[in-house]
Amino acid sequence: MNSANPATNRLLAGLRFAVVALLLMAAAQARADGSLEYAVKATYLYKFAPFVEWPAAAFASADSPITICVSGNDPFGALLDRATADQRVDGRSIAVHHIASATADSGCHILFIGDSVSQALDAVRGQPVLTVTDDAPGSHGIINFVIRDGKVRFEIDSDAAAQNHLVISSKLLNLGYRPGQAN
Amino acid sequence: MRNWFSLFSHRAFVPAVAIAGAVLVSIAGVWGALYEDQLYQAQKLKEMTTQAEILAASVTAALAFDDKATAQQYTNALRANPELEVAVVYDGQGKILAQFVRPGARLPPANPALSEGRFRHNHIEIAVPVAERGQLLGKVYLSGSMDSLQRRLLKYGIIALIAAMAALFLGALGAAQFSLSKANRQLAEQARDLAKANATLQNEMHERSRIEDALRQSQVERTLFGRRGNTALCLEKSAGLVGAAHLCRTPASPQAN
Numbered sequence: 001m002n003s004a005n006p007a008t009n010r011l012l013a014g015l016r017f018a019v020v021a022l023l024l025m026a027a028a029q030a031r032a033d034g035s036l037e038y039a040v041k042a043t044y045l046y047k048f049a050p051f052v053e054w055p056a057a058a059f060a061s062a063d064s065p066i067t068i069c070v071s072g073n074d075p076f077g078a079l080l081d082r083a084t085a086d087q088r089v090d091g092r093s094i095a096v097h098h099i100a101s102a103t104a105d106s107g108c109h110i111l112f113i114g115d116s117v118s119q120a121l122d123a124v125r126g127q128p129v130l131t132v133t134d135d136a137p138g139s140h141g142i143i144n145f146v147i148r149d150g151k152v153r154f155e156i157d158s159d160a161a162a163q164n165h166l167v168i169s170s171k172l173l174n175l176g177y178r179p180g181q182a183n
Numbered sequence: 184m185r186n187w188f189s190l191f192s193h194r195a196f197v198p199a200v201a202i203a204g205a206v207l208v209s210i211a212g213v214w215g216a217l218y219e220d221q222l223y224q225a226q227k228l229k230e231m232t233t234q235a236e237i238l239a240a241s242v243t244a245a246l247a248f249d250d251k252a253t254a255q256q257y258t259n260a261l262r263a264n265p266e267l268e269v270a271v272v273y274d275g276q277g278k279i280l281a282q283f284v285r286p287g288a289r290l291p292p293a294n295p296a297l298s299e300g301r302f303r304h305n306h307i308e309i310a311v312p313v314a315e316r317g318q319l320l321g322k323v324y325l326s327g328s329m330d331s332l333q334r335r336l337l338k339y340g341i342i343a344l345i346a347a348m349a350a351l352f353l354g355a356l357g358a359a360q361f362s363l364s365k366a367n368r369q370l371a372e373q374a375r376d377l378a379k380a381n382a383t384l385q386n387e388m389h390e391r392s393r394i395e396d397a398l399r400q401s402q403v404e405r406t407l408f409g410r411r412g413n414t415a416l417c418l419e420k421s422a423g424l425v426g427a428a429h430l431c432r433t434p435a436s437p438q439a440n
Contacts, residue, residue, distance in 0.1 A: 047247040051313035090316040171244035171315075175253060 005087040035079075040152045041145055042080040042135070045110060048130060048143065051091040051172035054109060055165050065095040066109045071102045073114030075134070102129075113141060127166045142166070146177055153177040201354025205347055212346030216339030227307055227329050228300040234261060235311040239323040242272050243315040246280060254281035261325075268306070269326040274318065288326070295324050305329050 007136055049066050068077060084094040102120040104112055110130045113120040117136045124131060132139030142160045146159050156176035163170050198409050238257060245254035258281040261270045268288035273283040277294030284290060295310045304324055313321040330338075 007285050044248060047318075050247070050318050051244060087318070089318055169244070171241075173250055175244050 037152060038077075039073050039079050039083070042076045042083040043151065044145075045080065045112060045132065045153065046084045046087055046089070046094050048110065048132075048172070049094070051128055051169040052161075053167040053169075054128045059092075063091060064181070065093045066097045067097060067107055068110045068112070069097045069099050069102065069106060069108035070112045071099050071114060071120055072116055074098055075114065076112075111141075117141070121169060124164070126163060126165075128159070130164070130166055142168075148177060185346065201351070201357055204354055204357075205350035208350030208353075209347040212342060212344075215346070216342050217393050219339055219342070224302060224307075225328070228325075231307050231309050231325055232300060232311070234267065235323050235325045237272065237313050237314040238272070238325070242281070242323070243313055243320055246272065246274055246313055246320040247315065247318075249274070249280070253281055258279070264327070266329075266423055267325060267327045269324070273324065274321045280321065285408055290327070291324055292371040295322075312380070315412060324351075324416060372404070 025048075045068055063065075068084065069081065070080065081096050084096055085096050097106075097108065099106055099108075101116065102108065102113065102123045104123055104125075104127055108124070108129050110132060111120065111124060112132045112134070113136075114134070116141050117133055121131060121139060121141065130143065131140040132143045132145070134145045135147065136144060140155070140157070142157050142164065144155045144157070146155060154177060156168060156173055158168060158173060184186050184371045191211055219268040238261060242254045244250070245257065246365045258270050261267050261281060268285045271279055271291040273294060274280050279291070282291060289306075295308075297307065297312055300307060300309045307326055308324070308326045310322055312319055313323055354387050
């Protein structure tokens with residue numbers, strides 16, 4: 001049976017190869033899409049900074065860097081470091097810290113919470129920290145990334161920002177996605 | 184100073200002064216028109232710069248987060264200005280994020296250089312950066328129309344023409360004033376002559392009155408002393424001859440006898 005028809009065997013082998021190739025391409029595409037998504041999110045993370053006002057006490061000095069922390073699961077890899085390299089906001093450089101879990105004294109200005117969202121939010125509640133979550137169900141940060149119509153959008157919780165003593169520019173608030181909003 | 188005034192107020196100089204004044208006022212009118220044109224261009228540039236900066240400040244977040252719909256909304260708001268023909272928002276790489284171009288207007292340039300304002304033909308162009316707290320995000324390009332050169336020249340030419348007409352009117356008024364002054368001077372001279380003649384006449388009348396008094400005195404003397412002769416004759420002659428009193432005071436004169 002296996003050696004019944006060499007031509008059929010070649011056809012089957014070709015089909016198997018094609019299926020494997022398609023699967024590999026799909027996986028690569030998915031990884032590329034995911035990579036693109038997180039490249040966009042990494043860019044957005046530091047681009048939030050010009051539209052947020054921290055209290056003066058949040059910085060040690062006038063030229064202290066803006067610190068972006070990624071706690072827990074880090075989906076960005078080197079993307080965030082590359083995106084923020086050589087970027088300055090209001091004369092401040094941008095520093096990226098990868099931390100296991102957030103604490104009140106971790107010195108973060110922007111905190112991307114990769115996992116354990118509730119614990120991280122509790123840890124920095126009332127601190128001048130802009131919390132960012134990634135399409136988190138249930139509790140989420142001041143800014144919550146969502147995917148709508150294939151685009152990276154974000155929701156903004158201005159009440160949570162006020163609790164953390166942050167002022168978010170109306171320009172950024174206008175861009176925030178609101179459930180039910182037509183794109 | 185008075186000599187200079189006399190020189191310029193001489194009749195022969197009045198037309199020349201009027202024409203020179205008209206030319207000067209016309210030159211001032213042309214200079215004023217050019218100055219007005221400069222002010223107009225500066226005003227247009229200021230308006231365009233303000234609108235570009237407003238749009239640039241509005242689209243910062245849209246540019247930062249690549250929100251084309253929001254950027255287009257802000258750009259479309261500029262359609263309310265009929266003089267604005269092109270408005271474009273470029274991202275940091277020079278790609279167009281949002282734009283509007285009126286029908287018939289020139290297409291926007293690809294990634295224009297930043298410019299504080301440039302006049303080309305009857306258009307003004309400007310490209311300003313879009314930045315938020317020191318972070319450069321892109322740029323905004325605006326192009327708008329201005330009044331055509333012919334229309335501006337016509338507008339300012341009318342001003343210059345009015346100035347020239349005003350100068351000619353002033354010249355004519357000056358000439359008329361000069362003629363009137365001259366007539367007044369002549370009248371004043373005539374009045375002085377009349378006053379002088381009147382004074383002479385008054386003197387003569389006074390003299391005549393005095394002679395008449397003297398003659399009356401002589402007549403009284405003749406009546407009193409019965410003398411006739413040269414005094415009576417003198418009275419008769421002097422009745423119509425003013426200023427002959429000295430004849431009457433010489434009774435021994437042979438002519439009187």
